[in-house]
Amino acid sequence: MPSSIRPLVAGNWKMNGLAAHLSELQTMATGFEDASGGAAEALICVPATLIDRAVKSVAGSDFAIGAEDCHVEEKGAHTGDISAEMIADCGASYVIVGHSERRTNHGEDDATVAQKAKAGWRAGLTAIICVGETEAQRKAGETLDILERQIAGSVPAEANAENTVVAYEPVWAIGTGLTPTVEDVAEAHTHIRSRLVEALGEAGQSVRILYGGSVKPANAAELMAVQNVNGALIGGASLKADDFLGIAAVYSG
Numbered sequence: 001m002p003s004s005i006r007p008l009v010a011g012n013w014k015m016n017g018l019a020a021h022l023s024e025l026q027t028m029a030t031g032f033e034d035a036s037g038g039a040a041e042a043l044i045c046v047p048a049t050l051i052d053r054a055v056k057s058v059a060g061s062d063f064a065i066g067a068e069d070c071h072v073e074e075k076g077a078h079t080g081d082i083s084a085e086m087i088a089d090c091g092a093s094y095v096i097v098g099h100s101e102r103r104t105n106h107g108e109d110d111a112t113v114a115q116k117a118k119a120g121w122r123a124g125l126t127a128i129i130c131v132g133e134t135e136a137q138r139k140a141g142e143t144l145d146i147l148e149r150q151i152a153g154s155v156p157a158e159a160n161a162e163n164t165v166v167a168y169e170p171v172w173a174i175g176t177g178l179t180p181t182v183e184d185v186a187e188a189h190t191h192i193r194s195r196l197v198e199a200l201g202e203a204g205q206s207v208r209i210l211y212g213g214s215v216k217p218a219n220a221a222e223l224m225a226v227q228n229v230n231g232a233l234i235g236g237a238s239l240k241a242d243d244f245l246g247i248a249a250v251y252s253g
């Protein structure tokens with residue numbers, strides 16, 4: 001049941017981070033268990049250039065490393081793209097698919113996102129499937145309809161708690177310092193939960209649903225306490241160990 005789901009504190013470095021930044025990652029990996037009281041799992045998704053070194057940096061800890069995107073194919077003539085198999089080959093265990101920045105900047109639609117999730121599974125990765133409305137859609141009162149459509153189109157029917165995490169990221173809350181009210185987060189997450197149960201049956205009860213969009217140490221406690229929020233997907237605040245561990249601390253009890 002949702003209340004027994006082990007939370008996931010996940011970072012998304014986006015197009016940030018050079019080798020020098022790996023020391024920050026090591027600090028996170030070393031401090032995470034203490035900070036979270038052992039009550040949550042940790043993941044940082046890094047640029048493709050850093051996956052291999054990030055995996056080595058956290059070796060010996062339970063800290064997971066993920067990628068930020070993958071191609072749908074296993075290999076072939078796709079210059080500049082990276083397959084899920086390549087990501088797994090570097091030792092990563094997660095891949096983000098359908099982030100709104102990919103949907104907007106690379107024209108990825110729900111069908112592509114679903115294919116990417118399946119590509120991740122094919123390689124043994126857990127897919128973090130992102131959904132979320134734009135500011136215009138929210139103002140037009142379309143939030144729940146958009147989420148329903150994105151869940152229906154982006155989450156393949158074989159999704160379960162082992163192979164899939166869903167992240168709700170309102171586009172207008174990303175990198176803006178704005179967050180929805182806890183009532184709005186509750187409404188969105190409850191809606192996503194019921195759509196997942198409808199689509200996946202019992203498996204939909206235990207798929208983790210992360211909230212993402214301007215999560216910081218100062219607002220994490222109230223956001224993470226909302227029903228059906230099973231962790232966070234953190235952008236800017238995942239670049240600094242102090243901030244990331246400060247967010248993890250909401251789980252320390």
Ligand SMILES: O=C(CO)COP(=O)(O)O
Nearest residue numbers: 012174175213214235236
């Ligand atoms: O897009 C996000 C994580 O995927 C959220 O980014 P911020 O936490 O910087 O708003």
